[in-house]
Amino acid sequence: MPSYKLTYFNGKARAEPIRYMMELKGISYEDHRIESGKWPELKAKIPLGQVPILEIDGTPCPQSRALFRYMAREHGFYGSSAMEQLHVDVVCETVDDLWPGVYAIFGAEGDEKKSELRKKMADEGAMKHISNLEKLLKKNNGGSGWFVGDKVTLADVMAFNMIYDLLPFVLSMKEGEFDLKEHDLLKAFVERFKAQDKIADWIKNRPVTSF
Numbered sequence: 001m002p003s004y005k006l007t008y009f010n011g012k013a014r015a016e017p018i019r020y021m022m023e024l025k026g027i028s029y030e031d032h033r034i035e036s037g038k039w040p041e042l043k044a045k046i047p048l049g050q051v052p053i054l055e056i057d058g059t060p061c062p063q064s065r066a067l068f069r070y071m072a073r074e075h076g077f078y079g080s081s082a083m084e085q086l087h088v089d090v091v092c093e094t095v096d097d098l099w100p101g102v103y104a105i106f107g108a109e110g111d112e113k114k115s116e117l118r119k120k121m122a123d124e125g126a127m128k129h130i131s132n133l134e135k136l137l138k139k140n141n142g143g144s145g146w147f148v149g150d151k152v153t154l155a156d157v158m159a160f161n162m163i164y165d166l167l168p169f170v171l172s173m174k175e176g177e178f179d180l181k182e183h184d185l186l187k188a189f190v191e192r193f194k195a196q197d198k199i200a201d202w203i204k205n206r207p208v209t210s211f
């Protein structure tokens, strides 16, 4: 097993899927959270001046999505055939369809504009993509298990991270509070993912962060 050091700000956002996969496989890694004031110095030293960075045996590697796929390939979260890999990618792309709405809220100027966009996203903007995710979930075993095959894959990790961590954060809610409305299969999926012993432990014990 290589040595792993994950560097990110003290938050979940683009780093948490890596942490979920590390935790699920019981992989030992250094979870380095940048101390305030240390960022400018670090930024100048790392490959693209951005985080997350995963140091693999001392080599610093950037780009979160590349790192998610690396973790998936190396640690058994990418299905067991090219077809399953394709299905995993389809789910990940569908999760990514939610990002433009997330960015719009980040980029909006003024509290009034932000709350207007938050309301739009929670009421309708996110729902088209949430329904698509539920359709994909349902295609595998009627939606009673995981998104692809019969084991947890990157697809589950990314869907959970978006619904449980990212959407509540951007909509100014507490983690896990995003209202999935009538999407009962997805609600059950979130509960199922969260109930895995290693994830339950991680969520209970992880640092409490504002994002």
Ligand SMILES: N[C@@H](CCC(=O)N[C@@H](CS)C(=O)NCC(=O)O)C(=O)O
Binding pocket: 013, 014, 043, 049, 050, 051, 052, 062, 063, 064, 065
């Ligand atoms: N495409 C990159 C984007 C990375 C990115 O924008 N990271 C932000 C934190 S979420 C960052 O490093 N911001 C500080 C900066 O650019 O100075 C990825 O997915 O890793």
